[in-house]
Amino acid sequence: MSREQKQQAISSIKGTRDILPEEARLWQMVEESARKIFELYGFRELRAPIIEPTELFEKGTGASSDIVTKEMYTFTDKGGRSVTLRPEYTPSVVRAIIEHRLDLQPQPLRFYYIGPMFRYDRPQKGRYRQFHQLDVEVFGEKDPAVDAEIIEMAHRLLQAVGVEGVTILVNSVGCPTCRPAYGQALREAAARVKDRLCPDCQRKVEINPLRIFDCKLENCQAAARTFPLINDFLCEDCREHFRQFLIYLDLYHLSYKIEPTLVRGLDYYTKTTFELVVENFGAQNAIGGGGRYDNMVKEFGGPDLCGTGLAIGLERLLLVSKIEAIPQSYAYFAHRGEQAKQASLLAASYFRSCGIPCLLEFKERSLKSHFSRANKIAATWVVIIGEDELAAGEFQLKDMLRSKQYKGSLEQLARIIIDKESSRKSALSKE
């Protein structure tokens, strides 16, 4: 590229990136197994718009949350409305339920979605401004068994894409009945030791004392050990819900860690919260998380419908997954001369109608150069159409992986490809 070209070149916006074909193949594979698994659990896809009224997130995600106060892509559209690129998905589903009276359908309701979210963060490993989430939500199911089932489903997905070393962190954050008392007690305890805390944590005393638990400094940790824990403040209802939730996790033989300080940054959670974290993954080690939000639908003016859900970060999932792309199998056409080129067009058309992927290139090449090209682009089959073949009315087919060559009509060659491919596929799935 010349200097002028370089200066004129437009590059992608900070925190966004192109997913090129090689990587997109992996995305397709993960998305496919996610869809399959979600549908195994009775979830159906619900696609909501990427752009929503700003107030949806101010009310839903929470006006005091970091996401809303400093991370949203918000702007005014030509009609003077304040609109926002969604930073998360749950409020959109809640809006859709109320808007379309989905609560009048037989409950519980199970929805899933895969798509981009937007948060104006400083980009980092596993953190982008446009990132993608797998999201599932259940409405109208109070039973803590469903909280456990969602985690079991997430676990299944992680296994399917080869993620290892995942820890399940769980907690209960209580409900509007019991949480205020805990917040009060925590704030008082923090205030008592305020002068022993680092400047950072001194600020947290007022804003969010729970965050003091996360400080790495020894002094702050020592102080935090004297703080009360939420478990001792849960009301009867929340305590029982949490107890049963753990029983169901045990039933699935899922090992988990109770993390009394796990709060999560969204304001709407009640009772169950959980997070999936991976080892050796730096600061962005949470690949998924979620919990219960029993009051959100009601707070939006909808029916009294409880909810519980899960979100998994696709970028982070891919960073830790061990899946490998299965190379696409396809036929390449080695043609010589105009007549052969035309015959190739027809042959490829016929192969495609048989369901065989074909790659046709039109440049005139020597046969050797055709093979060299086929090898470079990893074609699995080469169909040879030259003068001899045209004269004989019989074509040649080379299996590039096994270096075996066949001769016959197009129908015969298509049959050979279909047979060999199906035996190759069944061999792969047996592994």
Next chain:
RNA sequence: GUGAGUGUAGCUCAACGGUUAGAGCACUGGACUGUGGAUCCAGUGGUUGGGGGUUCGAUUCCCCUCACUCACCCCA
């Protein structure tokens, strides 16, 4: 938003402040005109992220800026 590190060819990396900034891989072509992966040869590709300064001279030193990376923060 705060702090630190790194920016040289498409990729991975060289070049003491001093000739025309090099190599491997990749790409294109040839040796090789009907059978791929190898080898050999040649070619394309840079104004060293951008701007300013110091200097006879800057890829190298200084400042600003942008991008990337990592950490804080927050979260997926």
